Amino acid sequence: MIKVAIIGATGIVGQQAIVTLTNHPWFQITKLAASARSARKTYGEALREANGASRWWCPEELPASVAQLPVENAADFDPTTVDLIFSTLDAGVAKELEPKWAQTTPVVSTASAFRYEDDTPILIGGVNMDHAALIKVQQERRGWKGFVVPKSNCTIAGLVVSLKPILDNFGVKQVIMTSLQAMSGAGRTPGLSAMDMTENVVPYIPGEEPKVETEPQKILGTFTGEGITHAPFGITATCTRVPVLDGHLVAVFVQTEKPCTPEAAKEAMVNFGKDFCQLGLPSAPDQLIAVTDDPFRPQPRMDRDRGDGMTVTVGRLRQDPVLENGLKYVCLSHNTKLGAAKGAIQTAEYLVKYYLKWV
Numbered sequence: 001m002i003k004v005a006i007i008g009a010t011g012i013v014g015q016q017a018i019v020t021l022t023n024h025p026w027f028q029i030t031k032l033a034a035s036a037r038s039a040r041k042t043y044g045e046a047l048r049e050a051n052g053a054s055r056w057w058c059p060e061e062l063p064a065s066v067a068q069l070p071v072e073n074a075a076d077f078d079p080t081t082v083d084l085i086f087s088t089l090d091a092g093v094a095k096e097l098e099p100k101w102a103q104t105t106p107v108v109s110t111a112s113a114f115r116y117e118d119d120t121p122i123l124i125g126g127v128n129m130d131h132a133a134l135i136k137v138q139q140e141r142r143g144w145k146g147f148v149v150p151k152s153n154c155t156i157a158g159l160v161v162s163l164k165p166i167l168d169n170f171g172v173k174q175v176i177m178t179s180l181q182a183m184s185g186a187g188r189t190p191g192l193s194a195m196d197m198t199e200n201v202v203p204y205i206p207g208e209e210p211k212v213e214t215e216p217q218k219i220l221g222t223f224t225g226e227g228i229t230h231a232p233f234g235i236t237a238t239c240t241r242v243p244v245l246d247g248h249l250v251a252v253f254v255q256t257e258k259p260c261t262p263e264a265a266k267e268a269m270v271n272f273g274k275d276f277c278q279l280g281l282p283s284a285p286d287q288l289i290a291v292t293d294d295p296f297r298p299q300p301r302m303d304r305d306r307g308d309g310m311t312v313t314v315g316r317l318r319q320d321p322v323l324e325n326g327l328k329y330v331c332l333s334h335n336t337k338l339g340a341a342k343g344a345i346q347t348a349e350y351l352v353k354y355y356l357k358w359v
């Protein structure tokens with residue numbers, strides 16, 4: 001078994017990583033770490049707040065074996081004690097600690113700290129696995145035995161998966177999108193206030209739109225051998241927070257290069273990613289995109305767990321009456337699964353099998 005650490009284990013994404021890694025066929029959780037606030041407690045104790053309420057977030061039970069593990073201070077963590085690190089820290093502290101760990105040990109991260117570095121790929125399962133070759137450039141340039149590979153921003157996880165077959169078959173000229181993002185996307189520290197979120201929509205998420213408007217072009221760009229040439233289309237985004245627990249919904253308007261009917265887009269999406277799904281990665285779903293003809297779907301509660309949270313659901317595919325070569329649809333993805341922890345673990349599975357060749 002490959003020994004893994006989850007650093008940021010007490011957060012929402014860290015908890016989701018614990019659920020995904022429990023009974024994982026390749027990875028064994030051997031270390032947990034978080035801030036100094038949680039250190040030197042058992043994981044179960046660290047999840048108890050001062051008022052006694054549990055911070056365990058996932059609907060699955062916390063495994064007793066994990067509850068008893070000690071939580072280490074992330075700042076003092078020795079990366080050589082494990083084979084692989086899942087970093088689910090906030091970006092600020094990730095920027096400082098991930099490069100230290102990467103000197104010896106591979107790091108797969110859900111933080112944004114390294115996403116915009118020229119020598120760092122942002123891998124999304126089935127979309128851009130050829131970008132994994134950029135890791136070698138990162139290791140050589142920085143003299144690292146390990147590496148840092150970040151996951152994408154959670155809002156664009158579904159967008160990028162749904163755009164890839166459109167880009168490949170019809171070309172993309174521009175994208176206009178509005179997100180309706182779940183509350184779990186804001187994390188636990190400090191988290192959102194019930195007073196703000198109940199019976200409400202918040203029309204601004206600090207720092208989100210610049211990420212959403214730039215990451216997809218890198219992910220959908222072309223690997224040149226030394227770097228990535230970004231895909232040459234523009235995105236304009238409005239990101240909002242809605243009172244949904246899990247599952248980011250995105251309303252997408254795409255102008256394609258070539259004419260594209262909704263039927264042709266549906267066919268391209270449904271057929272997309274079959275090769276990737278057949279690689280035998282433990283966290284891969286049977287299909288990357290499910291397209292529904294039901295005009296009332298996708299809905300977060302009903303569709304976010306499709307493919308155990310790893311399938312993107314697309315609905316309301318139709319021609320846009322205003323944009324030339326315009327297509328519009330709604331897509332839904334699970335923000336803490338595909339968009340964060342489980343997507344990071346799926347990336348690690350791919351790297352362990354095809355880059356590190358450990359299995």
Ligand code: NAP
Pocket residue numbers: 007008009010011012013014033034035036037038039074075088089090091093110111112152153154184185186187188189190335336339340
């Ligand atoms: P979270 O619930 O707020 O958890 C943050 C984690 O980081 C906790 O384990 C916390 O430990 C730890 N931490 C905070 N400050 C620290 C410090 N100074 N030193 C060491 N550890 C520290 O956040 P989250 O939602 O799980 O998100 C984790 C990361 O994933 C973030 O970078 C976020 O942007 C990214 N992300 C989140 C989502 C999502 O849907 N939530 C999706 C994609 C990416 P304590 O409990 O000890 O404070």
